[in-house]
Amino acid sequence: MKNTKKAIEAFSTYLQKKEHTIPWVLLLGEKGSGKTTLLYYLLSSNRDKVFPDTALNWIDISYGADWFKLIDLGKEILIDDNVIEYFLSIADGIVYVINGESEESLKESTEQFHSIVDRIPSDVPLLVMINKRDPERKVNLSQVLSNYDLGRISSPTDPRSFHFEICTIMTGEGIYRAFDWFISKLMSYEGYHEMVSVHRVLIYDVNGLLDFDAQFSSITDSEQDAVLITGLLSALNSMTRTLFKDSSFLDVVTVGDYSMVLVSSKQKICCLFVERGGAIGKAKQIAEMILDIYLEEGEKGRLAIENIVEESKHKDEDLSI
Incomplete structure (x- = not known):
């Protein structure tokens, strides 16, 4: 006992x-x-x-x-x-x-x-x-x-x-x-689907090279290691989409305390670091919105991206831009 x-x-x-x-x-x-x-x-x-x-x-x-x-x-x-x-x-x-x-x-x-x-x-x-x-x-x-x-x-x-x-x-x-x-x-x-805590936003090109990085919490060693992993995953994700006709098998990957949610559009891949066990469906919605902003405005869209992340922390929010 x-x-x-x-x-x-x-x-x-x-x-x-x-x-x-x-x-x-x-x-x-x-x-x-x-x-x-x-x-x-x-x-x-x-x-x-x-x-x-x-x-x-x-x-x-x-x-x-x-x-x-x-x-x-x-x-x-x-x-x-x-x-x-x-x-x-x-x-x-x-x-x-x-x-x-x-x-x-x-x-x-x-x-x-x-x-x-x-x-x-x-x-x-x-x-x-x-x-x-x-x-x-x-x-x-x-x-x-x-x-x-x-x-x-x-x-x-x-x-x-x-x-x-x-x-x-x-x-x-x-x-x-x-x-x-x-x-x-x-x-x-x-x-159970109301809140998502986004710790970091990363946007890669199809080769896994980092184009955009926005941090919303202090960086831990495990998170830094995961950043390297997501670069490889982004490149591999692009390969799988090519081989399997746009069917991605690497849209959610969990490492340590984080779930990494990946969405792809127009040769760019957005990765959100969210707390493990967070609402993945809403995280994907946020990632798609962030990627749309980045594709249209590039680095100039940083403030709008930060606002989207801030809105995601609140309950009963209808995300819109």
Whole structure:
């Protein structure tokens, strides 16, 4: 339990220092359900720091253009009701993984499932994933609905955003279908898209040479290293657009504490350094506007670019120039 207490203390300290600017998702499930496999599946295309203490992990994950913080609770924490109540109170969404390996394992999971689901606020979207390790195994849907009483999770008298998916996490079957639904519900709250903190604006030519640089915060060593990386990425980005007929595969790159958002137009590439986990969609909109200004006015547009960045810090702003 010492490791558990340390993990929770570390998380509490983290909460005091970090703004709640992206949704927080709680990942739950019994040991052997496949939730750790799901975690690494989601991380496969965007590696992030994973804390070694298995009692508690919190990881920033990107899904398409959206980001969310995944909080993974280990078995040691799940036995403490007070701790569970705390995490349920701060979560914006819940993913619950059920072991669907056999009929027996499905029956064994019902008690813990209901003990947790009954305490989830009705306005929090819930994704239930029934994980079968064998893709060929047939799951008795009517039995699952009956055993887990899934029909009552969302009802006219107690409506909630709820979805369940029978999947094979090891192969990825069903994951994207499930998370497409989940992310759409999770991101429906516009507050998560309101603010972008831009630290730096860089504009490169197609060869990766820097044409424009505007800084909006003190430069860290990691940021300086990332500037060199973005020059290479800009040149490589141009090559991919040429090879793949304008389809860019390097529009968002995360390094250290920053996400680098790149947009391209007329042989120029604009890169924004934004805080990791920021609203990528809005960042792209800002980058496009900045690049339009630079292409039209060059260095003379610096003041207008600075104004655009300043506007992006405010909530409920309709960006316009």
